[in-house]
Amino acid sequence: MxxxxxxxxxxxxxxxxxxxxxxxxxxxxxxxxxxxxxxxxxxxxxxxxxxxxxxxxxxxxxxxxxxxxxxxxxxxxxxxxxxxxxxxxxxxxxxxxxxxxxxxxxxxxxxxxxxxxxxxxxxxxxxxxxxxxxxxxxxxxxxxxxxxxxxxxxxxxxxxxxxxxxxxxxxxxxGLLPEGPRYYPEDYLTDQPERFLVAELIREKVFHLLREEIPYAVAVVVDTFTEVPERNRIDIEATIHVEKDSQKAILIGKKGQMLKEIGKQARTDIEALLGSHVFLGLFVRVQKNWRKDMRMLSEFGYRSEG
Ligand SMILES: Nc1nc2c(ncn2[C@@H]2O[C@H](COP(=O)(O)OP(=O)(O)OP(=O)(O)O)[C@@H](O)[C@H]2O)c(=O)[nH]1
Ligand SMILES: [Mg+2]
The missing domain is CATH 3.40.50.300 (P-loop containing nucleotide triphosphate hydrolases)
Incomplete structure (x- = not known):
C-alpha cells in the first residue's frame, strides 16, 4: 500500500x-x-x-x-x-x-x-x-x-x-519525481533543529541592520534554550560572535541601541516561529578570525559536505 x-x-x-x-x-x-x-x-x-x-x-x-x-x-x-x-x-x-x-x-x-x-x-x-x-x-x-x-x-x-x-x-x-516513500513525517517542515532556526533569525537581523563587512564576520550560536511551561515562555540565550573588537562595538552600538534593535526584531520572528512568548538574551563575543579557524568553523556548524 x-x-x-x-x-x-x-x-x-x-x-x-x-x-x-x-x-x-x-x-x-x-x-x-x-x-x-x-x-x-x-x-x-x-x-x-x-x-x-x-x-x-x-x-x-x-x-x-x-x-x-x-x-x-x-x-x-x-x-x-x-x-x-x-x-x-x-x-x-x-x-x-x-x-x-x-x-x-x-x-x-x-x-x-x-x-x-x-x-x-x-x-x-x-x-x-x-x-x-x-x-x-x-x-x-x-x-x-x-x-x-x-x-x-x-x-x-x-x-x-x-x-x-x-x-x-x-x-x-x-511529474518528474520517482515513486518513493514518505521520507519524513507529514508534519515535518525542515530537518533543521529549532536552535539552528533561532540562530539564523538573529543572524538575519544582523544582515538587515548592519553594513559592509559586519554581517560576514558574524556567527550566531544559541547557548541555552529553556522551556518555561508555567509561564508559557521559552528563555533563549545566544551569542553573536564577531572577529574584531571594532565589530563588537558597532554591533552593540551607542548605549547598546543596535544590539537592542537586533534582539527586538529577532524576538518577533522567533515568537512567530515557536508560537510562544520568548525571552531573548543576546551576548556579543570576539572570536578572533573564526572564519580562518577550522575548529571554530566546525563548532559554528560550517563544514564542507563535499
Ligand atoms: N523583487 C523581487 N525580489 C526578490 C525576489 N526573490 C527574492 N528577492 C529579493 O532578493 C534578495 C535576495 O533573496 P534571497 O532569497 O536571500 O537570495 P538567495 O539566492 O537565497 O541569496 P544567498 O543565500 O545569499 O545566495 C532579497 O532581498 C529578496 O527579497 C523576487 O521574485 N522579486
Ligand atoms: Mg539564501
Whole structure:
C-alpha cells in the first residue's frame, strides 16, 4: 500500500535550489513551503548551510534543498559554502538553477553550467524576479541564450516574492519525481533543529541592520534554550560572535541601541516561529578570525559536505 492509501503511486524526492548569490533561492524555498525556513537578505552569501524544506501532501513529498550562492570563493570559509552548494547537485532528483530576470547573465553562471553538465539530473531554469521586468518580452532572448547552453528540462519564469509562477514550477516538478516513500513525517517542515532556526533569525537581523563587512564576520550560536511551561515562555540565550573588537562595538552600538534593535526584531520572528512568548538574551563575543579557524568553523556548524 502506498502512504496515501490509494492505487495512485506516491511520489517523493529531492530538489536542489542552486544559483549565484542573491538570486532568490531562499525566498523561493519559503514561498514553496509558505513558511519562513530560510533567512533572506538583499546581500550576497546570506545562506551558509544546506537547508531542507519539506512539502508533504497526500500524493507527494518534496524535499527542497536550499544552498549557499555559488561564487568564486577566495578563502577557506567561502570555499566551504560553495562546496556545500556543489555537492548538492549530485544528490538530488531535480535541480532548480535560479537566475534573476533583470540580471541573468552573471559571469559565475558559466561555472555553474559546467557543474550542471557533470550530472545527469533534470534541470529547470528558474527565471526569478519577473515582477521587476517592465516588459515580459525580455524573457524571450534570455531563454534563447540559455537554451544554447544546456539541455534544460524547461524554462519557468517566476517571482519568488509574489508567488507568480511558483505553482507551475511545483506541478512540473512533481511529474518528474520517482515513486518513493514518505521520507519524513507529514508534519515535518525542515530537518533543521529549532536552535539552528533561532540562530539564523538573529543572524538575519544582523544582515538587515548592519553594513559592509559586519554581517560576514558574524556567527550566531544559541547557548541555552529553556522551556518555561508555567509561564508559557521559552528563555533563549545566544551569542553573536564577531572577529574584531571594532565589530563588537558597532554591533552593540551607542548605549547598546543596535544590539537592542537586533534582539527586538529577532524576538518577533522567533515568537512567530515557536508560537510562544520568548525571552531573548543576546551576548556579543570576539572570536578572533573564526572564519580562518577550522575548529571554530566546525563548532559554528560550517563544514564542507563535499
Ligand atoms: N523583487 C523581487 N525580489 C526578490 C525576489 N526573490 C527574492 N528577492 C529579493 O532578493 C534578495 C535576495 O533573496 P534571497 O532569497 O536571500 O537570495 P538567495 O539566492 O537565497 O541569496 P544567498 O543565500 O545569499 O545566495 C532579497 O532581498 C529578496 O527579497 C523576487 O521574485 N522579486
Ligand atoms: Mg539564501
Amino acid at each position: 502506498t502512504p496515501n492509501g490509494s492505487a495512485k503511486p506516491f511520489r517523493s524526492g529531492y530538489v536542489g535550489l542552486v544559483g549565484a548569490p542573491n538570486v532568490g533561492k531562499s525566498t523561493l524555498l519559503n514561498q514553496l513551503l509558505q513558511e519562513k525556513i530560510s533567512i533572506t537578505a538583499p546581500k550576497p552569501q546570506t545562506t551558509r548551510n544546506r537547508i531542507m524544506g519539506i512539502l508533504t501532501t497526500e500524493d507527494f513529498q518534496v524535499i527542497f534543498v536550499d544552498t549557499p550562492g555559488i561564487h568564486r570563493a577566495r578563502d577557506q570559509f567561502n570555499k566551504i559554502l560553495v562546496d556545500t552548494a556543489l555537492s548538492t547537485l549530485s544528490e538530488v532528483d531535480v535541480i532548480y538553477f535560479l537566475v534573476e530576470a533583470p540580471d541573468a547573465d552573471r559571469e559565475i553562471n558559466s561555472f555553474i553550467l559546467e557543474n550542471l553538465a557533470r550530472v545527469n539530473t533534470p534541470v529547470f531554469l528558474v527565471i526569478n524576479k519577473i515582477d521587476l521586468l517592465p516588459n515580459k518580452q525580455a524573457l524571450l532572448p534570455l531563454m534563447a541564450r540559455f537554451q544554447s547552453l544546456h539541455a534544460f528540462q524547461a524554462f519557468i519564469p517566476i517571482s519568488a516574492l509574489t508567488g507568480d509562477g511558483v505553482q507551475t514550477l511545483l506541478d512540473e516538478t512533481i
